[in-house]
Amino acid sequence: MKVLAPISQIEEVEMLVHNGAEEFYAGFIPTDWIRSFTSGVWMNRRATQASIPAVEEFAKLIERSHSFNIPVFMTLNAPYYTQEQIPLLLDIIGEAYKCGTDAFIVSDIGLMMAIKAHYPDAGIHVSSLAAPLNSESVNLYRELGAERIVFPRSLSLEEMAEIMDVGGRDLEYELFILNDGCVYEESFCFTTHNQVGAFCATQNWDFQFESAENRELSLREQEKLASHLKDYQDFVWFTHSCGSSVSDHGIPLGPCGLCALPEIAALGIDSLKIVGREANSIRKLASVQLVSEVVKSVRQGMEKKKVQERAIAIRKTPEFCESKYMCYYR
Structure with missing residues (x-):
């Protein structure tokens, strides 16, 4: 049960590692993509401002992260890619793979197959955008070479347990633990959240x-x-991170699964995803500190009720917790 943190610049590596980050995920969008398809066509589910713009910088981030034994996963989670985009994508993926990228977070089945055809040893993490909503979909993604499944936010822990039991415990599984949500099923959303x-x-x-x-x-x-x-x-306001706000104590507000961590640990989940590649460094830091502090309590064997009390106490917004609107896993 590792803490998976968002990262968008090399200067954040040590800060996040020393505060509890155990895995990183990042976006890499080179200028070649923007020249070919414009910045309006997103290469992943975040705008260019949330991604690293140059392969040299991406390589340095991976090198620095690996010096702390922290793996780095690259996001390629647009809902789909056109046939025209695949050749350039494969070139970009090739550069990232040579840099030491540990896995690619992918939602498009065609791109998964293309990656495995060109880079057979590349790690594939199936994005929640690929709708791994049942055991049959998980079996399909295993056949395509996936190593990890990222569960969509809409699934309950009970549904995840059933999928893991039927779909197979040989895969790694990841779920969302903090920040941001979707009022519908994000797997079937083909829009982007822009400035408007x-x-x-x-x-x-x-x-x-x-x-x-x-x-x-x-x-x-x-x-x-x-x-x-x-x-x-x-419900919508809470789901969208309470207007992307923070509490008076600097804690990010919005969807949270911390009270369910004892059950999540018992379930055998491998990774806890913190949302927020587009966030500033302070928000990322506060998110990592919050999650890792509660994870530490679970690892130390703290009983469920005490873990929940600790999570609520650290957040310092009990009225929001009591509403239940912020709970990923009620």
Whole structure:
């Protein structure tokens, strides 16, 4: 159960390692990609600002990380790639592979097959965007050469356990532990969250309530609908990291699975993913410190109730925890 941290620049390596990071994942988008397809066509699920722009810099980040025995995984998790993009992608992957990239996080099945055809020994981690939602999909990805499955956020721990039992314990499994979420099933989303804001998150809608019989709603019905809408708006706000905000104590707010860590450890999950390649270094640091502190408690054998109390105490926003809207694994 390792702490997997986002990273986007070499200066963050030592800071994150010394505060508990045990694996890194990073984006690498060279200028060749931007020249060919523009920065508007994302090579992974983050804009260019969240990725490393030059192979030399990416190589140095890997070298520095490896000096601490920390593996580095490269994100290639766009929902799909066109046939025109594959040759350049393979060249970029070849450069990253020569630099010592430990695995590639991939969502497109065609790209998985292309990587294995050209670089048979390259590690493949199946992105949550590839919808590994059941044991049959996991079996397919194993046949394609995958080493690790990244579970989508929508799965419960019980569903993960069943998939691992049926799909096979010979693979590694990873889940989301902190920051950011999706109000739908991200595996089936083909949009990006740009500066304007995604439709699912902004909720700037014009609407009105109407009955199926075209009659006027009663006051009680209107109140109930307004209450349900308020609940949904709260859910969306929490899911999208509480507006990407932090608490008064500097702790990132938003989706969190820390209270479930005892069950996650018992399940046999290999890696705990912290979301936030696009975040500033301070937010990454606070996230890593928070997760690793609670992980440490679990490794020391602290009982479940005490672990939950510790996680809530460290967060220092009990009212948000009590809402349950922030819980990945309720």
